[in-house]
Amino acid sequence: MTATLTAPGALRADDGRLVLEVAGVVDEVPGTRTLVLRRPGGGLLPAHPPGSHVVLDCGDRRNAYSLTGDGSPCEEYRVSVLLCPDGEGGSAFVHRLAVGDIVSASRPRSAFAPVSTARHHLLVAGGIGITPMLSHARAAVRWRRSFELLYRHRPGAGAHLDELRGLCGDRLTAYTSTPEMLAAVRAALADRPLGTHVYVCGPTPLIGFVEETAAELGWPGERVHAERFSADLDAGEPFTAVLARSGSRVPVPSGTSLLTALEQAGVAVPNLCRQGVCGECRVPVRSGRPLHRDLYLSETERAAGDAVMCCVSRSVDDELELDL
Amino acid sequence: MTTALSARVARFPFPFATDSYRYLTNVEPARTPVTTAAGGWGAGVLDVDDDYAVELAERAAVLAADPTRCQELPHMRVASWDALTTLLPELAAACPGETSLERDGDRWTWRNDLLGTARTFTVGDDDSLPEGPLAFLGSQIQDDVVLLDQREGALWADAGLVTFAADWSMGFDVGMRFLEVHGPVPRVHEAGVVQRAERFLMRLQPGEEYRRTNWTMTVDRRLDTSTETYAEWGRDRRLVVGDPALPDRLHLRVEVQHLIRLGVSNAICFLVRTHLLSLRELATVPEWRQRFGAVLAELPDDMADYKGLTRFRAAAVDWLTAG
Amino acid sequence: MGAEHTSVPRWGSEWPAPDPSARTVLLVGFGARGCAITAAWAADVPAGRPVEVLAADDADESVLAVLTARIAGARVGWRLMLAGPEDDVLAARAVALRAGVLDAEIRCAVTSTDRKRVYCPHCRATTTTTAPVAGETPCEGCARRLHVYAHVSRRAGAYLGFMADAEEVA
Numbered sequence: 146m147t148a149t150l151t152a153p154g155a156l157r158a159d160d161g162r163l164v165l166e167v168a169g170v171v172d173e174v175p176g177t178r179t180l181v182l183r184r185p186g187g188g189l190l191p192a193h194p195p196g197s198h199v200v201l202d203c204g205d206r207r208n209a210y211s212l213t214g215d216g217s218p219c220e221e222y223r224v225s226v227l228l229c230p231d232g233e234g235g236s237a238f239v240h241r242l243a244v245g246d247i248v249s250a251s252r253p254r255s256a257f258a259p260v261s262t263a264r265h266h267l268l269v270a271g272g273i274g275i276t277p278m279l280s281h282a283r284a285a286v287r288w289r290r291s292f293e294l295l296y297r298h299r300p301g302a303g304a305h306l307d308e309l310r311g312l313c314g315d316r317l318t319a320y321t322s323t324p325e326m327l328a329a330v331r332a333a334l335a336d337r338p339l340g341t342h343v344y345v346c347g348p349t350p351l352i353g354f355v356e357e358t359a360a361e362l363g364w365p366g367e368r369v370h371a372e373r374f375s376a377d378l379d380a381g382e383p384f385t386a387v388l389a390r391s392g393s394r395v396p397v398p399s400g401t402s403l404l405t406a407l408e409q410a411g412v413a414v415p416n417l418c419r420q421g422v423c424g425e426c427r428v429p430v431r432s433g434r435p436l437h438r439d440l441y442l443s444e445t446e447r448a449a450g451d452a453v454m455c456c457v458s459r460s461v462d463d464e465l466e467l468d469l
Numbered sequence: 470m471t472t473a474l475s476a477r478v479a480r481f482p483f484p485f486a487t488d489s490y491r492y493l494t495n496v497e498p499a500r501t502p503v504t505t506a507a508g509g510w511g512a513g514v515l516d517v518d519d520d521y522a523v524e525l526a527e528r529a530a531v532l533a534a535d536p537t538r539c540q541e542l543p544h545m546r547v548a549s550w551d552a553l554t555t556l557l558p559e560l561a562a563a564c565p566g567e568t569s570l571e572r573d574g575d576r577w578t579w580r581n582d583l584l585g586t587a588r589t590f591t592v593g594d595d596d597s598l599p600e601g602p603l604a605f606l607g608s609q610i611q612d613d614v615v616l617l618d619q620r621e622g623a624l625w626a627d628a629g630l631v632t633f634a635a636d637w638s639m640g641f642d643v644g645m646r647f648l649e650v651h652g653p654v655p656r657v658h659e660a661g662v663v664q665r666a667e668r669f670l671m672r673l674q675p676g677e678e679y680r681r682t683n684w685t686m687t688v689d690r691r692l693d694t695s696t697e698t699y700a701e702w703g704r705d706r707r708l709v710v711g712d713p714a715l716p717d718r719l720h721l722r723v724e725v726q727h728l729i730r731l732g733v734s735n736a737i738c739f740l741v742r743t744h745l746l747s748l749r750e751l752a753t754v755p756e757w758r759q760r761f762g763a764v765l766a767e768l769p770d771d772m773a774d775y776k777g778l779t780r781f782r783a784a785a786v787d788w789l790t791a792g
Numbered sequence: 793m794g795a796e797h798t799s800v801p802r803w804g805s806e807w808p809a810p811d812p813s814a815r816t817v818l819l820v821g822f823g824a825r826g827c828a829i830t831a832a833w834a835a836d837v838p839a840g841r842p843v844e845v846l847a848a849d850d851a852d853e854s855v856l857a858v859l860t861a862r863i864a865g866a867r868v869g870w871r872l873m874l875a876g877p878e879d880d881v882l883a884a885r886a887v888a889l890r891a892g893v894l895d896a897e898i899r900c901a902v903t904s905t906d907r908k909r910v911y912c913p914h915c916r917a918t919t920t921t922t923a924p925v926a927g928e929t930p931c932e933g934c935a936r937r938l939h940v941y942a943h944v945s946r947r948a949g950a951y952l953g954f955m956a957d958a959e960e961v962a
């Protein structure tokens with residue numbers, strides 16, 4: 146599954162990125178390409194929970210792609226990318242990559258992990274939404290979890306179908322007809338042991354169908370999981386910090402935190418976590434509206450708008466006047 | 470002052486940056502070296518020191534007497550393997566001469582000459598490590614370990630091997646939500662400290678590592694001050710007050726706590742490494758003596774009570790400020 | 793201590809209603825007051841949804857065994873509602889939570905909080921007492937005086953006790 150993030154620099158500055166080499170290109174089915182990625186010199190890549198993604202630099206944008214392995218530390222990552230006809234989402238960029246090309250990727254990010262207490266895992270995938278489910282199925286096999294997979298694909302275009310058949314055996318049911326798939330999903334949701342969790346990835350209508358049917362059949366929201374790429378702190382709009390006491394102006398470009406910009410301008414601000422949680426880097430605001438992105442300030446403090454946690458927060462207005 | 474003693478002082482994680490102490494969500498990135506008035510600490514996640522073998526022998530004795538110190542709800546087995554396979558390589562890197570790790574796929578061979586351990590096991594195969602991966606991990610690192618599962622929008626303390634608890638019980642707390650675990654702590658709920666901590670921890674991504682410190686005081690070099698054995702150590706809090714050996718018996722107890730998002734299982738691994746320094750050792754660094762005296766004198770009563778310092782606090786402040 | 797965040801459960805002053813999204817419901821009432829509540833709940837469950845009502849004097853082994861068996865056979869959509877004194881409700885809730893039922897699938901009405909189960913970490917026995925939080929009770933296992941602490945385990949359905957006079961010099 147793919148998601149496009151607005152602009153480069155969508156991840157935290159300290160998110161040590163991975164430099165990866167395209168070690169293999171496999172054309173699964175027409176229009177879907179699998180990339181095998183390794184460290185150029187070889188070596189282990191970071192482990193990740195099933196359902197994780199990496200964010201690849203794709204020319205002028207960054208795209209999130211699900212990792213299809215079971216998540217144990219290993220030497221290669223695999224992602225499968227569907228070529229969108231209109232080239233949206235950077236898929237054309239990926240489809241132009243060749244063996245030996247170097248790409249930059251984030252470390253794995255997890256937002257769709259299996260629930261460890263589940264008695265049974267019901268996996269529902271539509272189209273290229275199969276990619277995180279392949280990871281889930283692989284991990285379930287490795288760790289001997291009870292699961293089943295319902296997979297809808299276009300006739301003749303079932304990415305990973307053979308692999309899945311070998312992996313899942315009769316735990317896989319594949320459909321080429323949408324009504325049949327939806328009927329099977331409804332039947333499964335109508336009768337599974339208490340303790341089951343359902344996971345869905347695919348086109349928005351499929352996700353909606355699963356969520357609505359599950360709710361109608363009495364599934365509490367805690368048992369229903371849909372793949373949505375987490376909104377990481379984005380790079381943010383550029384703005385200027387005006388230092389009221391010295392009168393100096395510090396530009397804060399997109400992708401640079403206010404704290405870093407102040408430090409680079411020689412203004413020392415106490416700080417600890419640089420994640421918006423510890424409360425150390427609070428800076429008083431004289432004018433301009435802060436764009437709060439921290440976990441520290443209370444609702445009242447946020448509304449007052451007279452202080453900002455400069456390690457993560459930014460400015461709504463073009464200028465933010467600080468009492469520094 | 471013996472050399473062993475000064476080594477202990479030199480690597481002690483003295484936690485106070487000012488003359489007063491309040492609860493904060495004081496997390497910072499792991500592996501950031503800290504320089505102190507006496508030396509420094511914090512370059513790595515695991516800190517193997519001269520007490521390594523003694524402390525691990527003590528852990529084994531505590532566990533043998535009370536196996537409930539090791540808890541693992543059934544769904545946490547993957548997390549326990551994950552913690553073991555994350556931290557053994559860490560230990561191998563910290564002690565390259567004394568330990569070695571060979572991996573052949575899932576087949577791992579671990580040698581630890583500091584303890585005379587040599588084991589071969591298969592990752593994920595419970596039969597290959599009969600005591601379980603968590604208990605085996607606890608036999609190799611000085612840190613206590615708690616593993617937290619993430620689900621239903623919360624963290625759950627669902628496994629742990631804790632033999633050196635500062636006045637709490639892993640056996641009682643197992644299976645609680647993070648906020649419930651912190652239920653008895655004063656101030657932190659109103660101040661939002663633990664709610665913030667939980668949201669922060671829930672957002673940690675695979676492999677991210679943070680740390681924080683916490684502190685209290687302990688009579689003698691007793692690592693096992695768990696609720697279970699309170700009947701054995703409680704009286705010392707009172708007995709130490711009239712004892713001329715107070716500066717040697719009373720210790721500042723600092724926990725260096727690491728918070729690591731494990732990759733395979735998505736669990737949070739919480740490591741608690743306990744350091745003890747007697748007031749007399751602490752006083753070899755005049756700056757520390759002055760600062761700790763000030764912190765202890767200023768500490769609000771509810772916090773001192775919660776930490777169990779009330780009986781000897783005045784005597785400790787007297788000694789520290791007399792120097 | 794922050795009222796909403798301590799491990800000590802706070803039962804709302806009003807009894808909850810059946811979850812309208814439930815497909816099948818198990819109601820368990822303890823004592824006369826608990827059973828009166830389950831009777832009212834049974835009438836409130838929307839028509840067509842299967843309801844089973846269990847009545848017991850207290851959360852003894854036999855009713856907990858029935859509860860365990862029902863959970864083992866339950867399908868998603870099942871809900872549990874418990875009514876009665878706190879110690880019985882906590883004991884039954886502990887059985888359900890240990891079997892994997894979610895907080896979101898359990899609703900409780902507590903008719904009194906007089907009785908508590910107190911766990912002794914020194915000898916691992918559990919004592920039933922009417923002592924209040926911060927009060928004292930003798931431990932039935934080791935006879936130590938236990939301070940009843942404001943700390944509750946959802947898995948054990950019990951309060952933590954610890955030796956009240958451990959710091960006294962004999």
Ligand code: HEM
Binds near residue numbers: 637
């Ligand atoms: C950023 C993360 C955390 C923060 C800010 C935090 C904060 C605190 C504070 C301020 C205390 C009181 C300590 C004292 O005065 O001696 C405390 C106690 C405690 N913490 Fe945490 N903590 C964190 C993570 C954890 C984790 C991951 C666990 C694992 C379960 C944990 C378990 C405990 C326990 C068991 C106690 C003792 C509670 C009692 O008295 O029963 N903490 N914590």
Ligand code: FES
Binds near residue numbers: 418
């Ligand atoms: S540095 Fe911790 S909140 Fe900004």
